[in-house]
Amino acid sequence: MDSLVTAPFVRTTRLTVAYRRYLTSANSPQFVAEVDEYYSASTLASLLRRSDVEMRRASALALGMLGDHRSIESLGQALSDPDRGVRLAADDSFRALLVRDAAPRHHQQLLQVMHLNDGAEYAAALAPTMILVDQSPRYSEAFHQLAICWQGLDDIPQAEAAFRGCLWHCRYHYLAWQGLARCRMLEHDYEAAISALRRCVGICPDVENARIQIRVLERRLRQTDA
Incomplete structure (x- = not known):
């Protein structure tokens, strides 16, 4: 029972730490590697819909680097997020995926x-x-x-x-x-x-x-x- 309670907190912490490190270093490969190790695109999409502001910003950023065609819908919805930082991150990722959405x-x-x-x-x-x-x-x-x-x-x-x-x-x-x-x-x-x-x-x-x-x-x- 304890693992069911603590596991989401551990995942959240990893994404937040990776995001804060990225904001300081602007090291995209490191951010991608850290996030990709623990998060799928579907998990990031879920966090983008339901988490706090910092997690939503981190998820929007990560989806632009790790997402695929299925991520476009979630990012499109996030373009009207109440937080402007989320909207900006979602917009950058949304447009990046639109361009990459092919062979x-x-x-x-x-x-x-x-x-x-x-x-x-x-x-x-x-x-x-x-x-x-x-x-x-x-x-x-x-x-x-x-x-x-x-x-x-x-x-x-x-x-x-x-x-x-x-x-x-x-x-x-x-x-x-x-x-x-x-x-x-x-x-x-x-x-x-x-x-x-x-x-x-x-x-x-x-x-x-x-x-x-x-x-x-x-x-x-x-x-x-x-």
Whole structure:
């Protein structure tokens, strides 16, 4: 009976100690090794939902390094955690897992596409992104990058379809909700844009520019109705 009572405390202490050491040293390999020895991704996900603030921060950080596809849902939920530190750690880990959520070769292809999109080379990025989506049809971030390509090329219907494809595979992809809102704005469907932006903010309350967009669109709608 004593072991049943003390075992959770020992596990909690190990994660907390590893986390505090990481904050001091920024030694990621050491943190990963210490956590991986005693915790599975499913245990970290459970701690992220139910523990105190420090443990939730530690779990969010660790899932970005040790988690897999199944961890994305838990991190997506943690994007709206009451504690800002948890939200920030969850956001970093969430985006890292979205990018890694494929076979290594597809991951490398995505990084190349992201580099092209970041440089506004949308025409150059389009063909390799379409190939990537075809080769890895469950890769939500590939759909997101495809949507960015289409939006950069001013093909709004294709961009909207790609954003929706991204959200079909990851409903917590708040940047895709924001991108979908931009498509709706360009089509002058302000109510649908506001709805998408509210989904974005509901998932990730720290997206302040989405809040600003909501206020602008609501004001525009009131002026239209007047």
